[in-house]
Amino acid sequence: MNSRIEYWVKIPIGPIHPALEEPEKFIITLDGERIINVDVKLGYNLRGLEWIAMRRNYIQLMYLAERICGICSFSHNHTYTRAVEEMAGIEVPERAEYIRVIVGELERIHSHLLNLGVIGHAIGYDTVLHLSWLARERVMDILEAIGGNRVNYAMNTIGGVRRDIEEKHRRAILDMIAYYKNEIMPKIEEIFLYDPTVEARLRDAGVIPKRIAIEYSAQGPTARGSGVKKDVRYNERLGVYPDLGVKPVTPKEFTGVIKGDVFDRMVVRVGELWQSMELIERAFDQMPGGKIKAFAKDNLILPKLKKADGEGIGRYEAPRGEVIHYVRANPGKDIPSKWKAREPTFPNLFAVARALVGEQLADVPVAIASIDPCLSCTDRVAVVDARTGKRGILTEKDLLRASIEKTREINPEVSARPEVVGVSCPRGDLL
Amino acid sequence: MTPEEFIERIKEKFEVDAHISENKQPHPRKRAWINVDRTKFEDLMRFIKEIDPRAQFSIIIGEDRGDYLSAEYHLELFYEEEPSLSVIVATSCPKDDPKIPSLGDVFPSSVPYERENKEFLGIEFEGIPDPRRLFLPDDFPEGVYPLRRDDTGIKPEMVKNAGHPYKIGGGRK
Numbered sequence: 001m002n003s004r005i006e007y008w009v010k011i012p013i014g015p016i017h018p019a020l021e022e023p024e025k026f027i028i029t030l031d032g033e034r035i036i037n038v039d040v041k042l043g044y045n046l047r048g049l050e051w052i053a054m055r056r057n058y059i060q061l062m063y064l065a066e067r068i069c070g071i072c073s074f075s076h077n078h079t080y081t082r083a084v085e086e087m088a089g090i091e092v093p094e095r096a097e098y099i100r101v102i103v104g105e106l107e108r109i110h111s112h113l114l115n116l117g118v119i120g121h122a123i124g125y126d127t128v129l130h131l132s133w134l135a136r137e138r139v140m141d142i143l144e145a146i147g148g149n150r151v152n153y154a155m156n157t158i159g160g161v162r163r164d165i166e167e168k169h170r171r172a173i174l175d176m177i178a179y180y181k182n183e184i185m186p187k188i189e190e191i192f193l194y195d196p197t198v199e200a201r202l203r204d205a206g207v208i209p210k211r212i213a214i215e216y217s218a219q220g221p222t223a224r225g226s227g228v229k230k231d232v233r234y235n236e237r238l239g240v241y242p243d244l245g246v247k248p249v250t251p252k253e254f255t256g257v258i259k260g261d262v263f264d265r266m267v268v269r270v271g272e273l274w275q276s277m278e279l280i281e282r283a284f285d286q287m288p289g290g291k292i293k294a295f296a297k298d299n300l301i302l303p304k305l306k307k308a309d310g311e312g313i314g315r316y317e318a319p320r321g322e323v324i325h326y327v328r329a330n331p332g333k334d335i336p337s338k339w340k341a342r343e344p345t346f347p348n349l350f351a352v353a354r355a356l357v358g359e360q361l362a363d364v365p366v367a368i369a370s371i372d373p374c375l376s377c378t379d380r381v382a383v384v385d386a387r388t389g390k391r392g393i394l395t396e397k398d399l400l401r402a403s404i405e406k407t408r409e410i411n412p413e414v415s416a417r418p419e420v421v422g423v424s425c426p427r428g429d430l431l
Numbered sequence: 432m433t434p435e436e437f438i439e440r441i442k443e444k445f446e447v448d449a450h451i452s453e454n455k456q457p458h459p460r461k462r463a464w465i466n467v468d469r470t471k472f473e474d475l476m477r478f479i480k481e482i483d484p485r486a487q488f489s490i491i492i493g494e495d496r497g498d499y500l501s502a503e504y505h506l507e508l509f510y511e512e513e514p515s516l517s518v519i520v521a522t523s524c525p526k527d528d529p530k531i532p533s534l535g536d537v538f539p540s541s542v543p544y545e546r547e548n549k550e551f552l553g554i555e556f557e558g559i560p561d562p563r564r565l566f567l568p569d570d571f572p573e574g575v576y577p578l579r580r581d582d583t584g585i586k587p588e589m590v591k592n593a594g595h596p597y598k599i600g601g602g603r604k
Contacts, residue, residue, distance in 0.1 A: 041565070042566055051585065235513050350542075
């Protein structure tokens with residue numbers, strides 16, 4: 001008689017995999033189609049930012065922090081400046097706080113539109129990808145008009161913002177909001193709230209129960225999709241956000257139920273698109289005039305920070321969740337004695353890895369995409385000991401040399417020499 | 432719960448030095464900073480979890496401070512209220528005995544941060560459920576802790592392709 005054979009299979013997804021946008025590795029243990037265990041390995045995108053930061057002053061660090069991530073570059077820059085302002089007791093002019101709100105919410109709109117497209121791509125609905133990324137171009141153009149760049153707009157400085165938002169920017173932003181509200185949002189709601197195919201695919205996939213979201217400290221839309229009312233802008237009383245009436249968005253306000261699945265996370269993102277546009281409109285209504293920097297000249301910043309003594313924490317709700325930066329002063333020096341950043345993907349990855357246990361293998365790509373992982377943020381902290389010190393394209397010779405070196409390192413007793421094959425072989429003059 | 436009430440409640444049970452900071456935002460924000468000896472650290476964290484069973488764990492900030500290593504833990508309590516309670520608990524260990532109790536069973540979300548600090552600073556978290564490396568490659572040399580500022584840190588000959596600003600020792604003078 002046929003007896004049933006049970007065995008577990010381990011499948012690595014990543015570091016490079018068609019379903020992943022960025023390098024990360026999930027080792028998935030399977031029993032048939034059911035997931036038994038998920039193990040996460042990070043560090044394929046290490047740039048050693050924290051080590052580099054040990055050699056940078058406060059101003060240089062601002063630009064380094066901005067380059068942690070290309071999508072939420074404003075968030076990191078903003079959080080870092082808040083940490084420094086808290087450390088040194090710097091008061092930011094009110095107009096600068098409003099400009100920070102406007103740019104921050106523009107960034108949230110572009111990031112959420114990006115993730116909606118990625119989810120469409122992950123479920124094989126590529127039309128959504130193309131259309132939502134087309135719509136995203138409008139907000140990217142606005143960010144370019146304000147900051148001069150599509151990414152890394154460098155709006156913040158310690159004690160304020162670097163550029164003012166003028167009347168022409170205001171008109172362009174309000175035009176953009178009208179365009180989104182009238183033309184894009186109805187389509188997005190049609191797809192992500194009412195389309196039966198999308199609902200059938202995303203409902204009950206990658207469920208993160210509320211208990212696990214709390215236990216593993218999930219952040220941002222991942223936590224709010226599971227019904228945890230957590231929004232740093234609200235509970236930190238951040239900047240001028242309390243005056244604008246910000247509240248955490250949960251799926252309950254839209255669909256009436258909270259299940260904590262991929263669908264709910266998408267509902268939160270759609271809700272936050274509406275919320276961001278309303279916040280920008282309200283910010284324009286309330287924005288006072290006046291100066292935008294606490295320091296009259298930029299060269300006054302470093303002398304002031306040299307005198308500072310203490311530590312500060314900055315927290316901000318980035319599009320993916322809570323970003324937290326810590327800065328501790330080094331009195332008498334312009335280099336802080338410690339700078340440390342934590343971005344939301346780090347806890348979210350472990351929360352989603354825990355939540356995938358018991359799910360189907362086919363749900364893995366969409367569940368991972370639904371937390372909108374941003375690995376270049378997460379892998380920010382290490383030293384890369386580059387084996388070859390070259391930039392540019394590695395030639396065959398370089399690769400061969402590296403592999404011979406590696407072989408000798410692993411097994412020094414190898415006696416064979418690489419053979420010269422043929423006259424024109426590039427290996428001929430190698431060794 | 433205000434930070435003042437929180438610190439009062441901690442001080443009833445533990446001997447700690449604590450202070451409250453306030454920043455200069457339009458809506459000032461208070462944070463409670465607590466410094467505790469590592470022998471009482473785990474009990475204190477358990478007590479904080481009793482105060483708010485849903486407390487969320489944000490970050491471990493490990494640092495090399497000369498002859499000792501410090502670790503600061505940021506926690507957020509009552510995060511569905513406005514304002515929530517932001518608490519930073521700091522503890523430290525000497526470099527020749529770098530041991531801090533692990534919080535793996537109190538806050539499961541702390542384990543990745545402990546793994547990170549273990550490989551970058553060499554802090555041993557006693558009782559950590561998963562002691563493997565997280566960010567560094569598996570063939571990274573043992574006994575090198577990249578964020579240390581002493582001999583066990585990154586040696587100059589390990590730095591390649593680093594250009595002028597990174598040069599250890601300031602480069603050519």
